[in-house]
Amino acid sequence: MDVIFKMLPQILTLLQAATTQTNLHPAIPKWLGILATVLQQGEGAISALIALREQIETMRENDREPTEDEWRTLLQRSDLAHMAIQAEIIE
């Protein structure tokens, strides 16, 4: 499923190109293009969420709880992101 998910933007782009050549309603290739762009833009978040979900699935399968190292890694990522967000001067 993850592989399909990661390939979906490319598949949608190909479908968009293919449908442009047909006499389908113009809205169809347009929406395929929009969907492909959305998925490409969110690729970082998608990969991160999939990784998190897999990490939790592994914990459940092995009947274990998150380790302090795993918590620490998340905390470090959060601290970095939080500092970057708050350092941004928005005007």
Place this chain on the structure above:
Amino acid sequence: MRLNKISLCMAYIIMSVSLAACSGINLQINPFGPADSLEQRAFAAYGAFVVAEEQAVILVRDKRIPVSVRKAIQQADRVAKPAADALLQAAVIYQRATVKSDGDLLQAIEAFGPKLQALLTAIRQSKPQAWLILPRPAHINQLIILIA
């Protein structure tokens, strides 16, 4: 005429596959789904927050997004971060304890849920299509219901 029928069939197939893929994606990347124990749920909530924050870094730097929306994301993160860290602290204390008492960790998850929701809502305002990617309100509700 025949071509039109083929085109219609093709359009139907494409739309069906796209819709099926989208609904699958939502289920696939809900991080709270596989979490079973209280600690795993706390970890899923904090992890989803980290992913949202990492997306927020990109969004607050994007000058194409209105200032008010970027400020709302920054404010939501400012409010959510202390609650997230309180949750992490409660989880670590819980993990180290020999005699487990759920109260503090449950309270920390409950306090954090709405703040995580507010951050995700602020992100969705900058990118309405983010509903496809980030956990949806129903996912957060699922987390809260699971612990209730």
